[in-house]
Amino acid sequence: MVTELVVTGEGGGEAAAGGGEAAGAEEELDSAALDQRMIDSMMAYPAETEGSGNQPLEPEILDDGTKLFELTAAVTPWEKSPGEFVDAWTYNGMVPGPQIKVDLGDNVRVVVNNETPLGTDVHWHGISTPNDQDGVSPYTQDPIRSGDTFTYEFVAERNAIGMYHAHLHSQISVPNGMFGVFIIGENPIPYGETYSDIQVPTEAEMDLAFEMPMVLNDAGVIGLSLNGKSFPATEPVVMEQGQWGVAHYYNEGLTVHPMHLHQMPQLVYAKDGIPLDHPYWADTINVAPGERYSVLFNAEKVGTWVWHCHILTHVEREEGMFGMVTAVVVTDPS
Numbered sequence: 001m002v003t004e005l006v007v008t009g010e011g012g013g014e015a016a017a018g019g020g021e022a023a024g025a026e027e028e029l030d031s032a033a034l035d036q037r038m039i040d041s042m043m044a045y046p047a048e049t050e051g052s053g054n055q056p057l058e059p060e061i062l063d064d065g066t067k068l069f070e071l072t073a074a075v076t077p078w079e080k081s082p083g084e085f086v087d088a089w090t091y092n093g094m095v096p097g098p099q100i101k102v103d104l105g106d107n108v109r110v111v112v113n114n115e116t117p118l119g120t121d122v123h124w125h126g127i128s129t130p131n132d133q134d135g136v137s138p139y140t141q142d143p144i145r146s147g148d149t150f151t152y153e154f155v156a157e158r159n160a161i162g163m164y165h166a167h168l169h170s171q172i173s174v175p176n177g178m179f180g181v182f183i184i185g186e187n188p189i190p191y192g193e194t195y196s197d198i199q200v201p202t203e204a205e206m207d208l209a210f211e212m213p214m215v216l217n218d219a220g221v222i223g224l225s226l227n228g229k230s231f232p233a234t235e236p237v238v239m240e241q242g243q244w245g246v247a248h249y250y251n252e253g254l255t256v257h258p259m260h261l262h263q264m265p266q267l268v269y270a271k272d273g274i275p276l277d278h279p280y281w282a283d284t285i286n287v288a289p290g291e292r293y294s295v296l297f298n299a300e301k302v303g304t305w306v307w308h309c310h311i312l313t314h315v316e317r318e319e320g321m322f323g324m325v326t327a328v329v330v331t332d333p334s
Contacts, residue, residue: 038321042321045232054099055094080223080233103185105155106184108153111149123165124154124162126160126162126163127156135152159188165180206244209239209244209245210237212247214227216253239331241302251292255311258284267296309325
């Protein structure tokens with residue numbers, strides 16, 4: 001069977017058009033070739049690329065117990081998919097920037113070095129700070145000029161599943177990669193509770209395989225991605241049957257993303273780091289820009305299970321699968 005594929009339209013970028021052909025382009029493609037193109041793209045997963053984001057940033061512990069972190073903002077090469085390097089705006093050379101995690105009550109000091117060509121600042125999104133540490137220049141501080149350094153300092157006074165990103169020139173720097181995860185205190189998993197006849201194990205009984213951030217993006221040079229990578233360069237999650245996993249969704253993009261995990265209901269137990277009074281099970285979760293959702297799920301069935309944004313042009317195009325797709329691989333412990 002042969003079919004004629006005609007792609008037309010008015011403009012549109014990767015996020016709007018799902019990375020389709022340019023406007024007015026026409027070509028005849030054999031349907032079997034289209035099938036094979038999609039299959040080949042899927043079988044290339046997982047693909048290795050240079051660089052890995054979300055790496056934990058270890059602090060220097062000062063004499064008074066203050067935890068000192070250092071972030072350097074710069075424009076650096078980033079391989080977002082195999083062979084595709086972009087000039088990303090990074091913290092410490094990675095997308096997302098390094099993961100910062102502190103304990104409740106810690107005194108936190110963050111030294112920010114600006115090596116980007118524009119002035120910048122750092123806003124602690126969802127993190128309680130004094131006004132002069134909120135990172136919104138020129139209201140709460142002067143911009144950190146290119147080549148300059150600024151030091152933020154505050155007490156981690158509330159539990160938080162927050163994030164950090166630039167606020168000045170954010171329409172450039174954030175979609176292009178200047179964002180990261182900031183967690184304060186313990187994860188508020190509702191151990192031992194029952195929701196819709198499904199019981200969450202107690203902390204002692206739960207075999208928790210991982211707790212991971214999943215940062216969503218859809219714009220800039222990073223484009224449609226999970227944790228700074230586009231399929232097939234996204235990283236699979238591997239767990240044994242019966243184990244549990246936790247994901248914290250963070251949306252640093254410009255549009256809502258309905259996140260769907262095949263065959264594993266997700267227990268939404270915190271919104272923006274705030275524990276819910278009534279956690280609920282969901283199949284697909286809409287994560288809007290700036291939002292964070294914390295979910296818990298159980299690996300009941302062995303197999304490779306797809307995990308993706310359910311805006312289908314964010315995961316497939318004529319060239320094959322791409323963008324906001326990864327997988328959970330559940331193995332048989334025996």
